[in-house]
Amino acid sequence: MTTVQQIINALLLGGLLALVALGFSLVWGIMNVINLAHGTFIMLGAYTAYWMFSLWGVDPFLSIPVAMLLLFVLGAILQVSVINFIVRAPVLATLLVTFGLEILITNIALKLWTADVRSVQTHYAGRGIALGSLSIPYNKLGALVLALIITALLWLFLERTKLGRAIRATAYDQVGARAVGINIGRMYALTFGIGAALAGAAGALISTTSAITPMMGSSYTIRAFAICVLGGLGSVTGALVGGLLFGFIEVFGVVWIGPGYSDAIVFLVLVLVLIMRPQGILGRAFSAGVQEAGGA
Amino acid sequence: MTEALLEVRDLRSGYGDVTVLWDVSLGVRPGDFVAIVGSNGAGKSTLLASVSGMLRPSQGHVLLDGHDMTHSPAEAYVRRGLVHVPQGRRLFPGMTVEENLLLGAYRRGRDGVRQDLERVLETFPPLVPRLHGLAGRLSGGEQQMCAIGRGLMGRPRVLLIDELSLGLAPVAVDALLEAVRRLHADGLTIVVVEQDVQVALEHATVAYVLEAGRVTLQGSGPELLTDPRIRAAYLGV
Ligand SMILES: Nc1ncnc2c1ncn2[C@@H]1O[C@H](COP(=O)(O)OP(=O)(O)OP(=O)(O)O)[C@@H](O)[C@H]1O
Ligand SMILES: [Mg+2]
Numbered sequence: 001m002t003t004v005q006q007i008i009n010a011l012l013l014g015g016l017l018a019l020v021a022l023g024f025s026l027v028w029g030i031m032n033v034i035n036l037a038h039g040t041f042i043m044l045g046a047y048t049a050y051w052m053f054s055l056w057g058v059d060p061f062l063s064i065p066v067a068m069l070l071l072f073v074l075g076a077i078l079q080v081s082v083i084n085f086i087v088r089a090p091v092l093a094t095l096l097v098t099f100g101l102e103i104l105i106t107n108i109a110l111k112l113w114t115a116d117v118r119s120v121q122t123h124y125a126g127r128g129i130a131l132g133s134l135s136i137p138y139n140k141l142g143a144l145v146l147a148l149i150i151t152a153l154l155w156l157f158l159e160r161t162k163l164g165r166a167i168r169a170t171a172y173d174q175v176g177a178r179a180v181g182i183n184i185g186r187m188y189a190l191t192f193g194i195g196a197a198l199a200g201a202a203g204a205l206i207s208t209t210s211a212i213t214p215m216m217g218s219s220y221t222i223r224a225f226a227i228c229v230l231g232g233l234g235s236v237t238g239a240l241v242g243g244l245l246f247g248f249i250e251v252f253g254v255v256w257i258g259p260g261y262s263d264a265i266v267f268l269v270l271v272l273v274l275i276m277r278p279q280g281i282l283g284r285a286f287s288a289g290v291q292e293a294g295g296a
Numbered sequence: 297m298t299e300a301l302l303e304v305r306d307l308r309s310g311y312g313d314v315t316v317l318w319d320v321s322l323g324v325r326p327g328d329f330v331a332i333v334g335s336n337g338a339g340k341s342t343l344l345a346s347v348s349g350m351l352r353p354s355q356g357h358v359l360l361d362g363h364d365m366t367h368s369p370a371e372a373y374v375r376r377g378l379v380h381v382p383q384g385r386r387l388f389p390g391m392t393v394e395e396n397l398l399l400g401a402y403r404r405g406r407d408g409v410r411q412d413l414e415r416v417l418e419t420f421p422p423l424v425p426r427l428h429g430l431a432g433r434l435s436g437g438e439q440q441m442c443a444i445g446r447g448l449m450g451r452p453r454v455l456l457i458d459e460l461s462l463g464l465a466p467v468a469v470d471a472l473l474e475a476v477r478r479l480h481a482d483g484l485t486i487v488v489v490e491q492d493v494q495v496a497l498e499h500a501t502v503a504y505v506l507e508a509g510r511v512t513l514q515g516s517g518p519e520l521l522t523d524p525r526i527r528a529a530y531l532g533v
Contacts, residue, residue: 162402169388169399176386178350180446181374181403 005134006251012140014247016205019147020220021227021239022154023198029234030171030191031087033094037078037101038224039217041071041196043109045203046212053120053207060120060208061142067200075196079189087188102217109214118212125208139208150201154194155236167191171234219263226270299362301326301485302347302378302454307356309346316342318509319356324454324502329480330487331500331517333530339509340489341383344456348380349373360454374403379452383459383489385443389432393423393442396431400449409449416445419475437468444475454485462491473499493530497521505530 024038048067049060082101086094128137158164170177170187177184202220210216223246228234231242246269253265302324310316316339324330332340345351347358349370358366360376370380379400387396397416401409417424420441426434431442440460447455460476461469469492477499480486490496497503500517505526513520520526 162398165391165395165399166402168391169395172388172390173386175350175382175384176388177399178370179348179374179380179382179386180399180450181371182399183369183371 002133006255007248008134008136010248010251011244012136012144012247013251014244015144015147016140016202016209016243017223017227017246017250018151018240018243019198019202019205021224021231021243022151022236023195023202024221024224025228025231025234025236025239026154026198027192027195028228030167031083031188033083033087033192034091034098034225035083035192035195036095036098036221037105037217038195038199039219039221040102040105040109041075041199041217042203042206042220043212043214043217044074044105045071045200046207046210046216047109047113047203048200049204049207050118050120050212053122054118059122060204061146064146064201064204067204068197071200071203072193072197076189076193078196079192080185083192084185084188102221106214106217113214115213115215119210120207120212122208137209143205143208146205147202150198151236151240154198158236163190222263222266222270226266226273229270229273300324300359301328301361302487303357303359303362304347305357305359307343307346307353307358309342309351309353309356311342311351315354316509317346317353320506320509320511321356322504322511322514324485324487326453326485327480327483327501328485328487329499329501329517330485331496331503332487332489332506333491333493333496333503334506335530338506340506341458342509343506344380344458344487344489345382348378348456350380350382371403374450374452377451377453378456379447379450379454380456381443381447381458383462385439387431387434387439387442387446389430391431392428393431393434394427396442397423397445397449400446401451403450412449412451416448419448419479420445422471435468436464437471440464440468440472441475444472448479452484454487455479457486457488460488460490461495469495493526494521497526 020042024035027033027035045067048070049063052058052063052066053060078101082097086097122139124138128135158168166177166182167187167190170182170184174184227239227242227246230245231238249269250262250265254262257265300323304320304322307317307320308315320343332343334340342351346353349365349368349372353366357364360373360378365373388399397413398409401412422438423441423445426438431439434442444457460472473495476486488496497517497520503515503517503520504511505513505520513523513525
């Protein structure tokens with residue numbers, strides 16, 4: 001494979017990974033919850049697309065809104081019933097609870113759908129745009145484009161709408177937010193729901209390119225974590241930059257070190273970044289506010 | 297007596313098992329400029345928080361326009377026209393001044409928000425050049441202007457200000473006092489907690505002295521200003 005092809009692959013992967021990390025980053029930045037169950041939401045999004053495809057022949061790209069809606073509802077319910085007790089709790093408590101959720105959801109998926117590896121075989125799978133020796137698979141290109149669109153929409157929502165502003169305000173100062181009449185609990189339910197919906201969208205996109213199993217989630221959680229650390233916490237641009245960077249690291253890491261090491265590469269990068277630049281590459285957009293509000 | 301805008305009856309409040317306020321009663325009529333004074337830890341902030349839905353009272357009643365609001369959340373108070381400017385400003389530091397101000401209108405419809413923003417900027421001209429800068433970069437005085445401006449964006453009928461001048465430079469204090477006095481002259485009802493007792497009592501139509509969670513003295517500002525107990529305890533004369 002040529003270097004140009006690898007750069008293309010890295011971009012295709014990176015854009016998708018940005019979406020994988022986006023919801024995780026949002027929840028971490030706004031609620032200070034490191035959601036280890038994030039990957040299971042991706043898995044559920046992938047299964048949504050899979051069942052829509054195999055039962056009714058719905059194209060996985062068209063399943064995205066359905067996956068997002070289902071996951072939004074699940075996320076909001078989980079927030080109100082479980083996560084609400086660990087918002088701004090010590091990190092260990094959030095890790096324990098969300099890890100428990102991850103095990104629970106994975107096992108329910110195993111019971112319901114068995115450990116069989118599944119995949120979505122669309123008619124355009126394996127086909128793509130060929131430019132000389134270069135190839136860009138349709139499904140990966142579509143996944144990249146949609147990932148970027150959804151990322152841009154989230155950015156617009158957070159920056160330009162009243163509700164998005166209220167969500168950010170909640171992260172900066174809870175007392176100030178309540179003083180202007182923002183219902184904090186509702187913002188958290190919304191944030192966690194959106195985080196889950198973004199994971200659902202990522203899962204539906206991933207279903208077009210990767211194998212689907214109940215255990216597929218955890219490797220995405222680790223990637224999301226590494227991307228947040230890399231790009232900086234809680235900002236859309238951080239997730240985008242971190243995701244793209246990560247695409248390159250993974251693609252070129254596999255080329256230089258060898259296939260089968262991608263998880264090892266993820267960990268290596270994570271450790272290196274944590275040692276050298278604990279605040280991430282773009283700094284920490286939300287965490288200053290989070291600490292201030294949490295410490296008051 | 298005119299119908300009270302805000303009425304507090306035998307209010308008890310605190311944090312967990314610790315009671316801070318003991319059977320506090322007070323009334324705020326439309327057009328009042330109420331000052332609440334008291335030493336550190338007397339419970340002034342707890343009082344304001346308890347009559348704005350920021351803190352749930354354990355006993356007693358808070359009435360706004362005669363409606364029982366005792367167990368209502370802060371958003372319900374805001375919707376009914378009572379806005380609390382908390383101690384320490386509690387701005388959103390990583391957001392622009394404009395965003396902070398617009399968030400003050402969170403509980404309202406879009407109508408008139410832009411006009412209100414203009415009016416806030418007329419009230420606090422130093423905010424104009426800072427509008428698109430981050431609130432976290434403002435000076436202390438500008439932050440307080442932004443906090444009061446944010447409160448005004450909610451179109452309050454009663455504005456509670458906790459520590460108007462604490463930690464601010466004298467110039468900033470003068471500007472803020474002047475602005476608050478003008479707001480009052482324009483018909484806004486104001487309740488202010490102020491550590492500068494002299495200044496607070498000079499302006500107040502009604503003042504309450506809070507000691508260890510109880511109201512120990514009340515009267516008009518000028519009345520209390522000449523009260524020997526106040527002069528000894530708070531004015532050092
Ligand atoms: N969040 C809290 N949790 C527990 N106790 C608190 C809390 N906030 C205040 N207190 C206690 O309640 C009492 C009254 O505090 P409050 O902040 O209402 O006083 P204050 O009159 O506003 O004082 P200051 O002039 O310092 O602002 C104090 O003894 C304080 O230690
Ligand atoms: Mg106080």
